[in-house]
Amino acid sequence: MKRFIDLVRVAVAGLTARKVRTLLILLGPILGVGAIVAAIGINESSKGYLKAQLQDLGTDLIVANAQDSLGGFGQTPRIPEDATERVSRLPDVTSVTGTYQISNVVTLPFDAAEDYYKAFPVPIIATGLNLPETMEVPMVSGRFINKFDYEQSARVAVIGRDLADEYGYLRGEQRTISLNGIDYGVVGVLDWVLLEPSMDSAVFIAFSTAEKDWEIGNQDPTRLYVRAPTNTQLVAEEIPTVVSLGGPDGARTSVPTDLLNAESQVDESLNTLTQLMGGLALIVGGVGIANVMSISVIQRSSEIGIRRALGHTRTTIAMQFLFEALVVGVLGGIFGALAGAGVVWFTSWSRDYVMILSLSSLVGWSLVSVAVAVASGLYPSMKAARLEPLETLRLG
Amino acid sequence: MVESLLSLESVSRIYGTDVEVHALHQVSLEIFSSDFMSIVGPSGSGKSTMLGLLGLLDVPTKGNVKVNGVDATSMNDFQRSRLRGDAIGFVFQQFHLIPHLSALGNVETALLYRGLSPKERKKKAAESLGKLGLGGREDHRPVQLSGGEQQRVAIARAIVTDPLVVLADEPTGALDSENAENIMKVFADLKSPERAVCLVTHDMEIADSTDRKITMKDGEIVQDLIQGSEK
Ligand SMILES: Nc1ncnc2c1ncn2[C@@H]1O[C@H](COP(=O)(O)OP(=O)(O)OP(=O)(O)O)[C@@H](O)[C@H]1O
Ligand SMILES: [Mg+2]
Numbered sequence: 109m110k111r112f113i114d115l116v117r118v119a120v121a122g123l124t125a126r127k128v129r130t131l132l133i134l135l136g137p138i139l140g141v142g143a144i145v146a147a148i149g150i151n152e153s154s155k156g157y158l159k160a161q162l163q164d165l166g167t168d169l170i171v172a173n174a175q176d177s178l179g180g181f182g183q184t185p186r187i188p189e190d191a192t193e194r195v196s197r198l199p200d201v202t203s204v205t206g207t208y209q210i211s212n213v214v215t216l217p218f219d220a221a222e223d224y225y226k227a228f229p230v231p232i233i234a235t236g237l238n239l240p241e242t243m244e245v246p247m248v249s250g251r252f253i254n255k256f257d258y259e260q261s262a263r264v265a266v267i268g269r270d271l272a273d274e275y276g277y278l279r280g281e282q283r284t285i286s287l288n289g290i291d292y293g294v295v296g297v298l299d300w301v302l303l304e305p306s307m308d309s310a311v312f313i314a315f316s317t318a319e320k321d322w323e324i325g326n327q328d329p330t331r332l333y334v335r336a337p338t339n340t341q342l343v344a345e346e347i348p349t350v351v352s353l354g355g356p357d358g359a360r361t362s363v364p365t366d367l368l369n370a371e372s373q374v375d376e377s378l379n380t381l382t383q384l385m386g387g388l389a390l391i392v393g394g395v396g397i398a399n400v401m402s403i404s405v406i407q408r409s410s411e412i413g414i415r416r417a418l419g420h421t422r423t424t425i426a427m428q429f430l431f432e433a434l435v436v437g438v439l440g441g442i443f444g445a446l447a448g449a450g451v452v453w454f455t456s457w458s459r460d461y462v463m464i465l466s467l468s469s470l471v472g473w474s475l476v477s478v479a480v481a482v483a484s485g486l487y488p489s490m491k492a493a494r495l496e497p498l499e500t501l502r503l504g
Numbered sequence: 505m506v507e508s509l510l511s512l513e514s515v516s517r518i519y520g521t522d523v524e525v526h527a528l529h530q531v532s533l534e535i536f537s538s539d540f541m542s543i544v545g546p547s548g549s550g551k552s553t554m555l556g557l558l559g560l561l562d563v564p565t566k567g568n569v570k571v572n573g574v575d576a577t578s579m580n581d582f583q584r585s586r587l588r589g590d591a592i593g594f595v596f597q598q599f600h601l602i603p604h605l606s607a608l609g610n611v612e613t614a615l616l617y618r619g620l621s622p623k624e625r626k627k628k629a630a631e632s633l634g635k636l637g638l639g640g641r642e643d644h645r646p647v648q649l650s651g652g653e654q655q656r657v658a659i660a661r662a663i664v665t666d667p668l669v670v671l672a673d674e675p676t677g678a679l680d681s682e683n684a685e686n687i688m689k690v691f692a693d694l695k696s697p698e699r700a701v702c703l704v705t706h707d708m709e710i711a712d713s714t715d716r717k718i719t720m721k722d723g724e725i726v727q728d729l730i731q732g733s734e735k
Contacts, residue, residue, distance in 0.1 A: 111617050111619075114616050114617055117622075118616065121609070122604070125603075125604030410598075411603075413600065414601075417559070418614045418616075418661070419588050419590065420589070421586070422585070423582065424617055497561050498552075498556040498562050501561075502552065
């Protein structure tokens, strides 16, 4: 152990004596390790953001839009009640909510704002009562539309969180909004719906109320939101069949998180490529180390000679130079990993990524740097050990 | 009979393979523990070659080198290096200080890999430098020292391990006469019953001041003279 520490001391002294040269040979491993760590880190961090978002959203929500399987024109296709029933009875389905978006209704927080809200109409959505459960979104304040509201066709509304902000709606406030001049009482505010951002500035009312006030014909929805925590893909494929059952009604399904999911997969071929390039940089750095150290051995032949005269063995001399390479590899690995991590941190910070750095790639590539450096130091070390002390001392 | 400390037994050293240079030819020599001796001879007569063999820095082509009666020629590099580090102290004409190390660091180098703690090493090295009048110069690099001072650091390094023999190859060769004289005083002070001192020199005055003078010519010892000086 003492011998090991002695060797490290001697190697460090040898390296610090030639600072510029040491810095130059350090550049190889630093750049190599730094580049690889940065490339992998940025690649994964850019996906990490999406992955984190997916975690939040859950990947088990299916959207089914009504579609007229016979290609009928004119009328908006709807999903009849019995079809909704069948979907909700599917084994993997935990929750189904139908919605119907009403058009040509101008919603006003107060009368003076009429011009603005005519230009930018707020969506009015007739919805089933379990929308918060299906979307897995809590209420910010108040309550959602309930069974009583439905039975009474009550003129109550729930508004999205962005709309509440826009209207300056205060928590728990007694407030009405005007839908084409009909006043509705606001009973609650729904939190942000990440998978359906249009809901954030929407007004929700009960189907019964919509049927009474807005002439939607019946209470069939145009869209179903289906939560299926298991076999999500399978359920998505089944729904069109379950809805139509050979009849004229149809549906087209999609899983909104599918796209995100695909995007969030780390590009393996890109990773392999960057690792290859980084490995190459490390090898080039290794060749640099071998080169510089070989020259160093010649320049330091007198030092080697006198060390031999002082009783250092050939093995000790070889170890001394090998340790110089080792220290270069270790420092190069550490600083390279730090530099790479710094780049990943900065990139994540400036692009709002969630920083992901796998410890295994940090440690792994630092070790590769050490291995390359030691391998590069092998030849110069042998050369140093083989020098004949008397000859090097004669040369002065 | 007095046991010899170092001995050469009909040692030959031939350099080169294609063109052979017979640097030493069947040389026998015994060095005793209180010897204070010099080796003289014309250039190329084999003085340095013999010193290298005596100091176990080289192995003979033929013959044996013995330290305290133990044959060193059959040893492996590790054993020979260890023995060299323990028993021999070298001083060279060109000082051969390691340029990036301080005076202290240079002396310490002789104590490395011997299981000593850095603290013990530093203490011993500083003592040795002190003996040579270099107290206070421990942190100076070789370039900050004069030639005479550098050679004294080299001598401090040679004796810090308390060797049986100090071998010096023209230790005053690179110094002016005043510094040379000072260094010779240092060597005279190294004289001790427990230690042999052996100098290669071109300076007849120096050679005459030693107790024993060996003269070489063409790879052979032609004279081995005990000089009955004042003592
Ligand atoms: N490595 C070597 N390869 C070939 N020949 C060598 C080698 N080292 C020394 N010689 C030769 O061996 C002979 C003895 O050399 P050595 O250095 O021992 O002489 P020296 O007495 O020390 O000379 P000087 O007084 O000039 O230092 C010389 O002829 C020299 O050229
Ligand atoms: Mg010589």
